[in-house]
Amino acid sequence: MTTPAHPRTSDELIRAEEPVLAHNYHPLPVVVARAEGVWMEDVEGRRYLDLLAGYSALNFGHRHPALVAAAHRQLDRLTLTSRAFHNDRLAPFAERLAALTGTDMVLPMNTGAEAVESGIKVARKWAYDVKGVPADTATIVVAAGNFHGRTTTLVGFSTDETARAGFGPFAPGFRVVPYNDLAALEAAVDGTTAAVLIEPIQGEAGVLIPDDGYLAGVRELTRRAGCLFVADEIQSGLGRTGHTLAVDHEAVVPDVVLLGKALGGGIVPVSAVAGRREVLGVLHPGEHGSTFGGNPLAAAVGTAVVELLETGEFQRRAAELGVVLREGLTALVGRGVVGFRARGLWAGVDVDPALGTGRDLSERLMREGLLVKDTHGSTIRLAPPLTITEDELRGALGTLEKVLTA
């Protein structure tokens, strides 16, 4: 192992990754070295506006002062106990998160995928213990185009062949129906159904927003069928859409809500399953766990995140600036933009394929100082930190216009 005598350039660092890092990502060619708020800076000191916000893990921007302070305070006191012992941060975190989400109980985990896995385990246990489904026959109904994470179980019911192919055999017990289709959902639900698991807005699929009435319909249907409604709010939740949860748009209360990403304030991975006592109450000691889940550092940061959301300021900002975003994108339709879907500070923008792929466009925007992420084909996703100012947002829309109409 040789260490170069001089600080390495972005190009050198990108080349250095190739032989030593698994190639499971294809990042934009930018090497970020520091960041604050909505701004990131690369190794050479070039500045970029972050319009991805870590897939909504950075809803409060980079290094939000209140979150960094909470982390620092906790680093100086206690970082890890494991759940073999209690820690003094966990109860306050659970109390406040349950209150924020209107639920009774919280199961803390780390990554989003773990929250989904935990939600699936809870739903199955509930189906056997409470609903009376015969052992090992429970089914879970999911939607085509879903993204719930990367474990073998979760990619097993993905409809994205790139995410799935080559990783089987997969866990049985999942039924896939088209998204935003209540009739298909109704037909797939039967006496074996433990839960319907859906994203209230499908982020990875391109910010697909279901028709008004769909979420309420899922709620009504699952109630009638006697199965759980599990909402994966890992990307859509915690302020992004202008509400605390995306399901709030239809005033719908699922049985179980899965949270992650922004819950860790962009500092540590923090996720949680939040739900009613009759549901989360099915777990008993030894039946589920995680060494790091609910650790004091995560709980301290998570509590600070909940405190930010309790003010309602970020939800309000997302709603208000969402109007600016929508107006800006509307003005680009027919001028490089074919169509878009937006709610709050979150948009999937379909770019005219004649202008290049989403990746091409992302690289062009990067050279203009805007960092975005393409999803499928010619779709790019915009999800700035909720701390972005109106001027910064208008500036970003101006850059987008410049690149699209060049």
Ligand SMILES: *Cc1c(COP(=O)(O)O)cnc(C)c1O
């Ligand atoms: C990101 C995401 C996950 C997985 O979270 P990880 O922390 O990457 O494991 C699950 N569901 C949704 C909707 C997501 O956006």
